Every structure is written in C-alpha cells, then in structure tokens.
Amino acid sequence: MSTTKPPGRVERVRAKASRARRRRPLGVEAIVDVALRIVDEEGTDAVSMRRVAAEFGPASLYAHVANKEDLFRLVLDRIVGEMPLPTGSTWQEIVRNHAFDTREVMARHNDAAKLSFGTVPNGERMYQGADTMLRAMLDGGVPPQVAAWALDILALYVAADVYEGWLMGQAFQDGSGRPPREVGHEYFQGIANTFAALPRERYPTLIDNLSYMMNGDGDQRFSFGIDMLIAGFAAQVPQRKGKQR
Amino acid sequence: MSTTKPPGRVERVRAKASRARRRRPLGVEAIVDVALRIVDEEGTDAVSMRRVAAEFGPASLYAHVANKEDLFRLVLDRIVGEMPLPTGSTWQEIVRNHAFDTREVMARHNDAAKLSFGTVPNGERMYQGADTMLRAMLDGGVPPQVAAWALDILALYVAADVYEGWLMGQAFQDGSGRPPREVGHEYFQGIANTFAALPRERYPTLIDNLSYMMNGDGDQRFSFGIDMLIAGFAAQVPQRKGKQR
DNA sequence: ACCTGAACACCGTTCAAGT
DNA sequence: ACCTGAACACCGTTCAAGT
DSSP, X not given: OOOSOOTTOOOOOOSOOTTOOSSSOOOHHHHHHHHHHHHHHXXXXXXOHHHHHHXXXXXXXXXXXXXXXXXXXXXXXXXXXXXXXXXOSSXXXXXXXXXXXXXXXXXXXXXXGGGGTTOOOXXXXXXXXXXXXXXXXXXXXXXXXXXXHHHHHHHHHHHHHXXXXXXXXXXXXXXXXXXXXXXXXXXXHHHHHHHHTSOTTTSHHHHHTHHHHHOOOHHHHHHHHHHHHHHHHHTTSOOSSOOOO | OOOSOOTTOOOOOOSOOTTOOSSSOOOHHHHHHHHHHHHHHHOGGXXXXXXXXXXXXXXXXXXXXXXXXXXXXXXXXXXXTTOOOOOOSSHHHHHHHHHHHHHHHHHTTTTGGGGGTTOOOOSHHHHHHHHHHXXXXXXXXXXXXXXXXXHHHHHHHHHHHHHHHHHHHHHTOOSSOSOHHHHHHHHHHHHHHHHHTSOTTTSHHHHHTHHHHHOOOHHHHHHHXXXXXXXXXXXXXXXXXXXXX
C-alpha cells in the first residue's frame, strides 16, 4: 500500500498541446493544486470530483487519480510536506513545539485534519520529523516503546484537536452575518446555561465546577492536553536524580 | 442550543391510523431506530435521508427532523445513552475503566464515534458520568481545572481512537474475500517494509526503532494513551507524601 | 495516452399539493 | 398535522467513443 506516486513521474508538457482546449495541461500536481485550493477556501466537503474536474474542463480526473480517496491522500501528502522540522533544546520542548507547529499547519487548511484519521502519512518531512522526535526522546531517557507510541498518540491528538476546533468554528458561522466571535460566545453561554439548569441535587460536583468546565479557549485546552501527555511520557523516564513534573 | 427534544414529546399513536398506509407510525424515535440500525450494519456513510425514509415509505422525514445533521445528533444521543456509569475505587481506576467502557460502546457502532467530534454531547448519562468522574478526581486531589479539562480531553481521545480504529479496520476489508486479520497483517507488513526501505543514514533513529513503531495492537496503544494522560493528571496532584504512579 | 459526453445510480432539501 | 411526488441542483464512477 504505497501511498505516493513514483516521483519520477514526468509532468510531460504535451509538445503538441495544439488544440489548447483547456486552461491547463492537467497532471496530478495540477489536480492536487485545485483540490487543495478548494479545501483551503471552503473545506473538504466542498471538494467534489466534478468540481475539481470542472476547473480544467469537464471530467477526466480518473486518468490521474484512482478515486476521491486517492485524491484526498495526495492532498494530505501535500499538507504534510508543509510541516516544519521539530526544534528545541529539551525533548519536552521539542515535542511541545512540534505539536503546536503541526497543529498550526493543519489548522491552516480548514478541516483537512480529518483526512489524516486512519492513515499512516508518509513523505520526507514525516520521516525526518519522526526521526528527530524519536532521537530527542531517547536521548532524554524516554524508553523506546514509549517514544514510539508517543509519536502516534501525539499525531492523533493534534488531528482530533484541529478537527474538533474547526467544527466548533463552523458552528459559529450560522447564517446570520454576526461575527463568529459573538456567536461563539453565545454558543458557549447556551451550553453553560444548559448545564446550570441541571438539578444540583443530582449532579452537585458538575454544577459546582461549571466555571472550570467552561473555562479556557481552544489554545489553552490544547496546550493543557499536550502538557498532560508530555508529563505522562516523562513519568516513564527511569529516574536518576528523581523529580520530574 | 438545546440538543434533545423535550422528553415529554408524546409518541401519539394516531388513534385513527385508519389507512394503515405504511409499516410504522413514524415519529422521531422510529426514525432514529432506523438510522442507528443502518449505522450499526454499514456505518454512517451508508445513512442517507432517502434511505432512512424509504424504510417507512418515501420521504417525509423533514417533518420530524430538521436535517441530516439533526438526525445524526439524535443518533449520537441514543448511543451516549448506552454508556455505563463510571465505576472503580481510585480515581485513576475510575477514569481508566470509563475510558475503556465508553470506547467499547462507541466501537459497537462502527464509525459513529466521528459524529461526536465538535459536539458537546448531553443527556442524563453524560451528566451523571461527568459528575462521578469529576468527584472522583477532586476527591483524589486533582485540581478542579485539571479535572474539568481532563473530561474534555479523554472524550476527544476516545472518539479519535475509535474512529481511527474503525478506519484502519475498513482498510482491511479490501474487496477480496480474504480474512481482515490477514489483510491487516499484510497491511502493516507493507508499512513496515516502506519504513525499512528508507535510507538508514538519513533516519537512523527511526530505522533502529522500527520494531517499537510497529509494535502493539489498537488495544495496547489505547491503553498506553490513557495511562499517559492519567499519569499527566496525577502529576498535577499536589504531593502530600510524594510518589504517585 | 489522454480526454470526452453521456449514462448509471445515487444524494440533501424544498415545496406545492393532498388528506 | 402529517405525508406525498416531483423537482432542483447536485454527487462518484464507469465506459464506449474519440484523438
């Protein structure tokens, strides 16, 4: 199940091109360009094979991509290629930075994060990133099995957070022209009210801690989650001088 | 943004029902029944408004549900209602058990887990569960803000894990009649081979730790993730006698 | 080798018209 | 109050036919 087309695939500029019937010479890269642009502008649900095809001239995509799933895989590969390499001094800092960096890249592309569920993304950038993260953790004393699985869970968490965040953001674009910020505030206010209306005698702890439940924006919650995971990994480092927190 | 229809909504058995035109009296509950059955049998992508409607007699759903999104929300509420209450002695055990329990319930319903992204699910069961989890953590000395956000991140992780697992499982149902187990093995073998074929001089740590990367099934990875999170939360408990985990 | 139009078997949603 | 058929504006994918 190799995922990427052989890189040697030449983008033959059809020497003839005589008829110059349509705007572009087609080819996988151009197709991915269009699909990614639609994702960036309107999200993955706005991408249809017909619409992508229409940007060139009606239908023929299937000569270049196997199907829609295949196209989305190529789009994801493109996005993964944008991810910066992990940087930082301690392994904790490297892991943390990279989580934030990859989150940012994903978030740039609307709900593209959901394309990464159930895939093992590949590409140079991915391998390089994994290698660097692994080495940082191993050097820091994190057991190899923990480090390896850490990569997995971090990627899953980042994807889930971005997708969730996008969906929330969508909920704030109700048809009304009102600013999403305002709608968002109202939305959370509504949730808070729903909770506050629950019978305190039945859910006392929940009610008494409502403010904590509603507290924090997406960034703070993501930051919290990453910190919890890093602390979890750190707890697996065999202690030499004791004390990690 | 209340999510559930008023529970007082009577399922009026239309006294007349004279014509007895179609199989069932319709009504939201019956509609959700059908939608959930399709989800259970074939997954969420198999659910279409037309197909759900067809089980009664063509089209009219829109008198009972606002749209497809609304229908899926009702389906999710139904599933959430199946979740057992958290049990266990220590807060760590309670959190761990409940993570596994909710994972199991979600996994019973194919890819229904993805319906939970971007929603704040409600319903008695949810509140009860949240209340119990919160109290357990607070009693265990977990700071309230950590406990509150913990609920959030745990739910997100469970949903992401189940969805990811389902997608992986899907990949193992290739058209061939071969047993998914076998296809799965082959699939991971393929991934392992892809990694193994990478230039060791460029990704030495990755290559040297391939066995760790490929190690463990879905259950082990989920278990690991939950343990990492719990350890992270535990590290936030102000130490009295020191030593947790 | 690539592109095309037409076709197949579907979608979600709306709406005037019925009972 | 609920149900219906028909319609609108779409889908993903296949395939014989073209160049």
